[in-house]
Amino acid sequence: MAGxxxxxxxxxxxxxQSLLIAVALIxxxxxxxxxxLFREPExxxxxxxxxxxxxxxxxxxxxxxxxxLRSHYERKNDFYTILLSGVDSGxxxxxxxxxxxVDAGSDRIYGVSIPRDTKAIINGKExxxxxxxxxxxxxxxxxVVSEQLGVPVDYTVKVDLKGFEALVDxxxxxxxxxxxxMDYDDPYQDLSIHFTKGVRHLNGEEALKVIRFRHxxxxxxxxxxxxxxxxxxxxxxxxxxxQTLTVSxxxxxxxxxxxxxxxxxxxxxxxxxxxxxxxxxxxxxxxxEFSTLPGQWxxxxxxxxxxxxxxxxxxxxxxxxxxxxxxxxxxxx
Numbered sequence: 001m002a003g004x005x006x007x008x009x010x011x012x013x014x015x016x017q018s019l020l021i022a023v024a025l026i027x028x029x030x031x032x033x034x035x036x037l038f039r040e041p042e043x044x045x046x047x048x049x050x051x052x053x054x055x056x057x058x059x060x061x062x063x064x065x066x067x068x069l070r071s072h073y074e075r076k077n078d079f080y081t082i083l084l085s086g087v088d089s090g091x092x093x094x095x096x097x098x099x100x101x102v103d104a105g106s107d108r109i110y111g112v113s114i115p116r117d118t119k120a121i122i123n124g125k126e127x128x129x130x131x132x133x134x135x136x137x138x139x140x141x142x143x144v145v146s147e148q149l150g151v152p153v154d155y156t157v158k159v160d161l162k163g164f165e166a167l168v169d170x171x172x173x174x175x176x177x178x179x180x181x182m183d184y185d186d187p188y189q190d191l192s193i194h195f196t197k198g199v200r201h202l203n204g205e206e207a208l209k210v211i212r213f214r215h216x217x218x219x220x221x222x223x224x225x226x227x228x229x230x231x232x233x234x235x236x237x238x239x240x241x242x243q244t245l246t247v248s249x250x251x252x253x254x255x256x257x258x259x260x261x262x263x264x265x266x267x268x269x270x271x272x273x274x275x276x277x278x279x280x281x282x283x284x285x286x287x288x289e290f291s292t293l294p295g296q297w298x299x300x301x302x303x304x305x306x307x308x309x310x311x312x313x314x315x316x317x318x319x320x321x322x323x324x325x326x327x328x329x330x331x332x333x
Contacts (some may be wrong), residue, residue: 022181032276032309039253042278043271045080072322078104078279082268083142083153084131085109087160099145099153100292103316104279109318111237113230113292116190119332121299126332128301131255138265147308151317155268161265165204168240170255175205176210176239179232183216211236234290242285257290291316306320 050293061069067176079101086096097114099102116130122144123135129148132141177199184193202210209299210235215221222228268276294308309331 006227033273033280035037037274037277037281039223040181040270040274042275043269044078044275045155045268045272047080048077053278066204072320074321075319076103076105076321080104080154080276081151081317081319082155082157083145084159085138085141085158087133088180097145098289099149101319102276102279104283105282107287109283109288111288111290112312112317113235113290115143115293115295115302116229117297117302118148118293118295120148121330121332147330148304149313149317150324150330151313151319155266155272157266157268159265160263163259165208166263168202168204168207168254169244170252170259171240173201174207174236174240174243175199175201176207176236178210179228179235181216182210182221183200183218184214185217186229186316193285217224220309230292231272237290238285238288241280241288289316303333330333 003323005060040167062273082100084096084301086099097116098111100109102109113175114129116128118129120127120129120132121148122132122140129141129144132144136143138158142156144152152239178195178197181197182193182195184277185191191209191212195206211229213221213232216228222232266273291312293304294312295302295304297303304328306326310324310326310329318324
């Protein structure tokens with residue numbers, strides 16, 4: 001029941017870039033919506049047509065089964081799921097994917113990073129999750145995520161990597177506490193990352209380097225590489241949200257809109273974004289949290305921990321009144 005019907009809807013990015021676009025994704029959504037409040041009337045997003053109509057219209061269910069099904073898929077008020085994905089223009093790949101739950105009814109925003117190498121079934125074949133975008137764009141990617149996690153993807157947002165520096169620079173940079181000393185050079189990528197631990201005001205180019213960093217040339221660093229880097233990125237996101245959602249940035253709305261139009265594609269309308277921006281302001285950056293789907297690497301895939309994933313979904317991502325059950329999820333073994 002939790003399959004694709006929940007959502008009626010070549011060069012790959014270097015691994016050191018695989019999560020950095022998350023900053024641009026969250027920033028673009030909250031920032032544009034916030035500033036459009038002063039230009040566009042707000043409009044609450046409408047949920048996609050519920051899949052129950054198709055199932056219940058088949059006539060194959062008893063009255064009791066129909067009622068149980070209706071109860072199982074009853075939605076919470078003002079709870080939306082948005083799949084945020086990042087691409088590198090010219091590559092066509094989507095290696096950054098975050099499912100965000102905007103729970104305006106409970107004043108919470110929760111983002112869960114979905115590793116690009118997560119094992120998934122795409123068109124009947126075992127593949128890495130990020131292959132879904134290359135095969136069928138955002139529509140197929142949303143269907144695969146929805147089927148695997150047993151929750152609908154209400155809306156999608158796609159952001160080009162090139163928008164990252166422009167967005168950070170437009171808000172005047174970001175004050176950020178760099179967690180460790182960073183000393184890395186890669187002549188093949190023409191990349192040099194040299195920062196000392198501590199608070200620093202970062203422009204767009206510098207911020208890009210900080211969140212790309214995995215380890216030093218001598219092998220020291222986070223000690224956990226991608227996990228440590230992901231934690232830095234998530235902390236950076238919170239700093240961006242806190243420093244962006246201020247009245248002092250109101251006069252920059254035209255530039256923000258230009259950046260958004262150049263680098264962002266979404267099925268949310270401008271008025272939807274205005275409503276979400278208002279809710280984001282009300283919720284506040286202190287109620288913005290992030291995590292990563294729990295799993296374990298077994299070459300060539302990350303295999304999700306089914307029990308831990310189900311718990312995370314029910315705690316943070318479930319838009320339904322009833323808890324999801326294991327049979328609602330389609331996680332391949």
